[in-house]
Amino acid sequence: MFAAERRQLILEMVRANGAVSLRELARVVQTSEVTVRRDVRALEAEGLLDRRHGGAVLPGGFTRESGFPQKSHLATAEKTAIADLAAGLVEEGEAIVVGAGTTTQELARRLARVPGLTVVTNSLLVAQALAHANRVEVVMTGGTLRGSNYALVGSGAEQSLQGLRVSRAFLSGSGLTAERGLSTSNMLSASVDRALVQAAAEVVVLADHTKLGTDTMFQTVPTDVITRLVTDEPPGHDDRAATELQALADQGVQITVAGGAAGPSSAPGVDSVPAGRQQRRDVPLPGQRRNHGAGPGQQLRSALLGEQPPGERAARVADLRRR
Incomplete structure (x- = not known):
């Protein structure tokens, strides 16, 4: 899975659940927690989510995309x-x-x-x-x-x-x-x-x-x-x-x-x-x-x-x- 696809999946999981642990993210995207932590850090730098101890959460005021x-x-x-x-x-x-x-x-x-x-x-x-x-x-x-x-x-x-x-x-x-x-x-x-x-x-x-x-x-x-x-x-x-x-x-x-x-x-x-x-x-x-x-x-x-x-x-x- 490409990095962009992996990070998009991480974003969608956080938007759907509000907060997700690194362990759960790693399981879903089928990679190591080290890689997921790096992805979360990159997404935080773009203002798309916030890091928390052991996981990721929605940034303040950020809403998830409406479904079909x-x-x-x-x-x-x-x-x-x-x-x-x-x-x-x-x-x-x-x-x-x-x-x-x-x-x-x-x-x-x-x-x-x-x-x-x-x-x-x-x-x-x-x-x-x-x-x-x-x-x-x-x-x-x-x-x-x-x-x-x-x-x-x-x-x-x-x-x-x-x-x-x-x-x-x-x-x-x-x-x-x-x-x-x-x-x-x-x-x-x-x-x-x-x-x-x-x-x-x-x-x-x-x-x-x-x-x-x-x-x-x-x-x-x-x-x-x-x-x-x-x-x-x-x-x-x-x-x-x-x-x-x-x-x-x-x-x-x-x-x-x-x-x-x-x-x-x-x-x-x-x-x-x-x-x-x-x-x-x-x-x-x-x-x-x-x-x-x-x-x-x-x-x-x-x-x-x-x-x-x-x-x-x-x-x-x-x-x-x-x-």
């Missing part, structure tokens, strides 16, 4: 609206990757109607949603099952994605900020999400307004790699979410908002689509020009890529591979 049953009941209407819009981005015969999460699971349920689609995923729930879609081919990664969100993680999952190339990646996470991009509270999940991003020409993030302005431990997708954000309309009193949307648009992320009033919102670069409608308009960011001479597919691609030179975003993804 809890997440599946949060912002359900918003996730449904987001999934409806995101499904409209997928075309017949396309090859895409879909990450784990409750919002991506909703997306998968809508992709069953897209003929000739190939979906690569590390999520058992996404695969289950498409299991009976006769016209959709589902390819699953390898890896180790993470029971809290029914996702395959670890080196096996990451290695199975090497050499893969698809048109788009659809991902969700625990938080999204303009400063750090998409993030999650789980180290192994973040690592697999980064591998999914490396396989895609474009990255679409699905995040409801409750995740906007929230920053969690592990970065998965830097802001300058995100092509598009599909989200819902923040409540009028949620200034933090509205500010974050504007900041993301200012950094070149094309934003589509579900559930808003007809027509584009007041924020430049933000496209608002009424609930129940899957059509979309691609609104140029400040300084962009519409290409009226191009066909619909070319116009969409230009909007998604923010009118950047073709090599820039690919170069950024290539840079991530070298990290």
Whole structure:
């Protein structure tokens, strides 16, 4: 077991139990107490847990990650609206990757109607949603099952994605900020999400307004790699979410908002689509020009890529591979 995987297991045990002895940690991760003590010391240096005599405990104010049953009941209407819009981005015969999460699971349920689609995923729930879609081919990664969100993680999952190339990646996470991009509270999940991003020409993030302005431990997708954000309309009193949307648009992320009033919102670069409608308009960011001479597919691609030179975003993804 790699050190990163071992330390993630240690973190999950401490979060689940509040306090765990070194002996129990060593038994579960199948290594010596000396190695576990070194891992605990490293995790404490990162502020992820506190050492106690003979064991490890949660640091003050640190809460454990919510499991799938809890997440599946949060912002359900918003996730449904987001999934409806995101499904409209997928075309017949396309090859895409879909990450784990409750919002991506909703997306998968809508992709069953897209003929000739190939979906690569590390999520058992996404695969289950498409299991009976006769016209959709589902390819699953390898890896180790993470029971809290029914996702395959670890080196096996990451290695199975090497050499893969698809048109788009659809991902969700625990938080999204303009400063750090998409993030999650789980180290192994973040690592697999980064591998999914490396396989895609474009990255679409699905995040409801409750995740906007929230920053969690592990970065998965830097802001300058995100092509598009599909989200819902923040409540009028949620200034933090509205500010974050504007900041993301200012950094070149094309934003589509579900559930808003007809027509584009007041924020430049933000496209608002009424609930129940899957059509979309691609609104140029400040300084962009519409290409009226191009066909619909070319116009969409230009909007998604923010009118950047073709090599820039690919170069950024290539840079991530070298990290």
